[in-house]
Amino acid sequence: MGMTMAEKILAKHAGKDKVKAGDFVFAEVDLLLANDITGVLAIQEFEKLGAENVFDKDKITFIPDHFTPNKDILSAKQAKTLREFSRKHDLTHYYEVGRCGVEHVFLPEQGMVKPGDLVVGGDSHTCTYGGLGVFATGMGSTDLACAMATGRVWLKVPETLRFNMEGTPSKWAGGKDLILYILGQIGVDGARYKVMEIGGSAIESLSVEGRLTMANMAIEGGGKTALFKADDKAMEYLDGRVDNINEIEPVFSDKGCEYEKTYNYNVEGLEPLVALPHLPSNVKPVDEVEETVLDQVVIGSCTNGRIEDLREAHQIIKGEKADPNLRFIVIPGSQEVYKQALEEGLIADFIDAGAAFSTPTCGPCLGGHMGVLAPGEKALVTFNRNFIGRMGDPESLVYLSNPQVAAASAITGKISHPREVKPHVKG
């Protein structure tokens, strides 16, 4: 019996030839990650453990991105805790505001995660790196604290669900729509505890950015992680980012490996989707929710804050004006994305359209700062969650979409299909 990608990666990191779903393993991690919220608890727990040193100063990264640039005194104290710990332990990968970005945008672009790696992070969207064939999963702070001391975590080897997506979606639809489609089919616990291995012709033609967007939302289906094959496109993305591309050993599922279940989807001509409040699985085609009047539109986050996302939104907003009755906010996912957008002239056009263009932060996505909602307000965002009160007041409403739909909706002031605004835009 062959092994799945997930089984192979975990076997290798546990020093075993073979593992199977259901086994418990102790595995060595390649990289550990935490942010200014979860990192603080992890540091407190690490200190309770009585461990003197971290297991490896090159394999722990703290990224202050949630309440940063600090929104208040308490968040400044949290960021200070990360900073002081990182200096005390001489961590190689500590990055200050101004030199990083939203963690899950920043780490892949810096070449810090590689196909076949095992990465654990104090953030549920750590699964993003699965878009590059990394077994990456979110954990709590106590797990991280113990892993910071030992370099190892215990894991149950998960079952794998295989998703085959065939066909060519509409030019208005992308990775966000493919993952919303899956969530609409399986629900928010359809992949609970399991790996979502995603492939097929629709994925082969999808950009690496689109795959990272899809993997990012595996957790919204309850998944432990998503895994995409590291094909030529992935290697091209990594070339110039990782130190030695020739040392990468991508991992592929064996023919005849055991999937718990296989889903076959035909996504030919798939039109953009919107997730309605209050679950990411509450999915409808854009055409069915047009006329929903909006108070705010935000483009950004670890889901859709990459340069490709800003380019797609820019195609729609160029030469247009945002509806005067709403706030339009655009947040690049990292300093690199910010600079690229500046060089390509995107930022000037966003500003001309009436957008607030911000420094990278997770802020509004979790109702932290820079875009919190008042009671009764409706927002369409390119984020990953639309839970009750996610972006502010519990009576506010959050809708999720791809960047093109968000941009079109910013212009019309209500949820809109991008063809309404720019019918001739190239796919």
Added chain:
Amino acid sequence: MSKDRTNNRAWTFGNDIDTDVIIAARYLSVEREELKKYVFCDYRPEFPRDVKEGDVIVAGRNFGCGSSREHAPLAIKEAGVKYVLAKSFARIFYRNAVNLGIYAVECSDKLDDVEEGDELEVNIREGKVYNKTKDFEIEATSYPPFMLEIVEAGGLVPYTRERILKNE
């Protein structure tokens, strides 16, 4: 009464109760001892006010979905709740609960028959929950021994520290 039993009031919740509902992001920078003031505060404002030491949370499917924020089980623990019973749990929440020394217990569909305020007795070792108010029993999944050891030690940190001391 053995140490893995409790008999207290049930608070009932539905399916897909997410971590933002358990503790909203705007409270993620307060001191850990303060978290209990805000647990479920938007969704069930009476919960932080009226919850008593030993009360039990009873929920449907996929309890704790969403964020990895350990503040969610920590807030529940700080509020005095040691047992969360659900038909199923989201993966990260489940793991975090065990790591903090809270019993997150998967139960059979019979859990649907528990009503708000019922008195429950939980017996982890036997994998049973007894509804004293309505006189019926609910099947619960028992813990693998090593997870039971972690919870009984008070969580992963005390468990790991004990092992370091014993040099295991």
